[in-house]
Amino acid sequence: MTDTEVRKLLRQMKNDDSQRAFHRFYDLTYDRLFRIAYYFCKREEWAQEIVLDVFMNLWNQRITLPEIKNIEDYCFVLTKNAALNYISKESKYTNNEQETVIESADTSCSPEELFISEELFAIYVKALDRLPQRCREVFIHVREEKKSYDQTAKELDITVNTVSVQLQKAENKLKELIRKFYDR
């Protein structure tokens, strides 16, 4: 999502109460917010409910949105807070202990390195969002959904070679990002 397009939509939402603009903003933002909500709560039904609440809040606050400097970061925080609230409410009923540290049996790496900090995750999500559409789709199909190159090629109507190229592109970008994060 380009920043200028999002800004335009937010202005339309504020000035014209445009449902159409809101729908478009929703289409551009939903996946990313779902991802964030899921990162915290690890349950699809919960993530969906959380994101629904976040969008409702965004609509209700539409008058103030165009003035916000960084809407991406703002949405991250909104979603995180909504998710944590939701989890704390749910935990009263389900007694679930929330895993926030991803542990590894692999002892060759120090625990600090394998702990996925929230900050890194936020950057990862932003970067995913910024990948060109085809590139992101391929990455999600192959790495997240664990589909084969063949299956991915078929579903996205591209060649296996394109899958390989796009996947490489995505992974390089993301690895670069991780490297930069730890070298700062």
Place this chain on the structure above:
Amino acid sequence: MEHTEERIVKILEKLIASSHAPQGQYSAKATYPILRKKIFGRHLIFVRRSLAAAATIGVLCVMAWWGYQSFYATQTISVYAQSNIRNISLPDGTRITLNRYSSITYPKKFKEQREVSLNGEAYFEVEHDSRHPFVVKTSTIKVEDLGTRFNISAYQQSPTITTALIEGSVNVIDNIHRRNILLKPGETALYNKKSQQLSQQTADRISDDIAWRSGSFVFEHCSISEVAERLSNSFNVTIKITDKTLSDYHINAKFCHKEDLKTILDVLQQAGYFNYQLTNNQILLYKRTNSK
């Protein structure tokens, strides 16, 4: 600390495992209807049909209530035209021709003022009665008849509202800024919803404005964007112009034999004005290239 390729790969794997994209019933598409119902419910849809600019949710709730009250208090009748033009006679003798995908709402029993609401386009032949003025309300302007025949084009999705007077005299009133224009036969009032300006034009082609009544389309020095808009309104399809430079290109064309949309588009394509493509329930217009 040095980060080997191996470590970076491991971290990336952890990142991938920490979350995933929404799918199936949790996808954006599947979830939107739930969101829409949650935020906008049913009242807002009712109100949007009769208001141009929506205000805050508070005001809308009040308006919805008012609308609801109104309905039961006065027993209104609504007539909707779909893909065919409809002719209606009102109880007072006024005749209305409704263009496609347009609607008119009027009370079962007229009060002091004979008030009807219009969304879309209609041609009016008003039964004159000086004691009971006939008023057509659209989203933002109203047209007061002071005698006989006029045409109003007030599609919700159009940026302007056009009133063309054929015979007699009408007063076009802008509700928001309390301005009005008194039209004489042959004159047209144009209301721009965005700038909220009401202006007057002498229509040298009034007959073209009402050509639609016989199923005709007359485009006289019309820009492609205007052509797209009129076809879009009449056939209830979305028409998008993909090349900006095409929008301002002007054409002349007449379709007087109740041609359907495909025929009209084919003819215009043959004439070299543009290429068109039907995809996903919308029509796209492309600039014509000479490479063939």
